[in-house]
Amino acid sequence: MKHFVLPLMAMFISVSAASAQTAKDVFDPEAKLTYLGIDFTKARIIGDAGANTDDIVEHQYANINQKVVNEPKKYDLAGAFKRKEVSTAIGPVNKRNNKIDPDKIKSDDSDDYQKLKPEDITALVKGFDFEGKTGLGLLFVMEGFNKTKKEISMYVTLVDMKAKKVLFTERMEGKLGMAFGYANVYLTGVKKVVDDIEKKKYKEWKSTHGG
8 A cells, every 4th residue: 555645735835946845846857856865763674583673773774874875876866866966965864763772673563564654754754853954855764674575665755854844755665685684685675666766656756746
């Protein structure tokens, strides 16, 4: 089940691009886009009793975020969102992820794989410290790592960083492939999501909501 939210207020408030972003900026290739990384603060690891959660929080989450930034050709965010380039700023999300309690991220409840709703993403963004950055931001909010289904789920979210407002969010899933190491297994799912956006989802989103 997928969820989509596109606040009407973002479409109708008449303000300059310098002071606020609008939903249409998401689909404007000339609008600067800053990639903010993957927020794991709401994520649950489902069906993996042996997961070393201390290591995952202390090392793997930061490793995953760094690899996406360091390998732009593999995780082609610019191509996916039809930009010449995408800026990156993963410091704030790493600070948030470092505060996760390792004892609370494992789950045996399969419903946790679809537990987040658009309003949860709205609340998360309102509480996010963008450290003074403004403009259009791209944030991946991870929902779950499902070992049984061998896939991840996350909300692809675009935000007005100054207003701390969600402009667009949609839940997506990515199948996990064969890889060595926890971070690399996780990243196969992230890559599937990015590739799916580039191949078809962005076009669908723009056609339906791009104005």
